[in-house]
Amino acid sequence: MSVRNSPLTPLAVNQPAASGAWLHQLARATGRIMGAGLLAAAGVGCVPPGTPSTPGQGVRPVEASAATTPVTAPPVAKATATNTATAVFAGGCFWCIEKDFEKLEGVLEVESGYTAGNTSMPTYEQVSAGKTGHTEAVRVRYDPTKVSYPQLVEYFWRHIDPTVKDRQFCDAGSQYRSGIYWQNETERKVAEDSRDALLKSGRFPAIHTELAAASTFWLAEEYHQDYYKKNPVRYNYYRTNCGRDARVEQLWGKP
Secondary structure, eight states, rough: OOOOTOOSOOOTTTOHHHHHHHHHHHHHHHHHHTTTTTTHHHHSSSSSSSSOOOOTTTTOOTTBOOOOBBBBOOBBOOOOTTEEEEEEEEEEEEEHHHHHHHHHHTEEEEEEEEOOSSSOOOOOOHTTTTHHHEEEEEEEEEEETOOOHHHHHHHHHHOOOOTSEEEEEEEEEEGGGGEEESSSSSHHHHHHHHHHHHHHHOSOOOOOEEEOOOOOOEEOOOOGGGHHHHHHHHHHHHHHHHHHHHHHHHHOOOO
């Protein structure tokens, strides 16, 4: 039985591209149709209920008794405190990679956003439709005395699938491509050396993760930040059905 016919069946490791989109559509549909009903309360998919946004404005999830209010999502500057540094990664759905990084000792904060695109002030509606060239990404603020950039890169590899192009797990499209976005020459060398060592190891015949100079990081709408904490049932349902952890374990072994 396919996940389309049974919303309680986890996705297979190599699920067709349409499945990720279906999870998203189901989340939107249940949020609109059922409101505070059972499925909306349980939560399904990677898109919180919301309304289309206008260019340059974000959207908030629809509440039972409140109108949707546009929220501007401005770019965020790199942290300047002497005891912190930042790093930018894309690993598919930002809800998931945000949680992964926040478990790592030395990481102070992780923010979800959009990067590597060709428009200003993108909204989730625009990015998820694949119209802006951006990919879902996270900005990791960390204490370099406790965790190094090379350690972040190695940790990142082991929480994604680098063998696929323009997708991660059940989510397909360039807006879900994986990437390491270096901010200086030191980071560039670390990222490239790490990728080359991984290829040389023979673990994977090819790596499709994008390595590129960092560009503007646009902070995602507020409802996406710490989504796994705000909506644990919906988040866990999505993550399980997307097959993320099963595929990571298949590629890298048990953590």
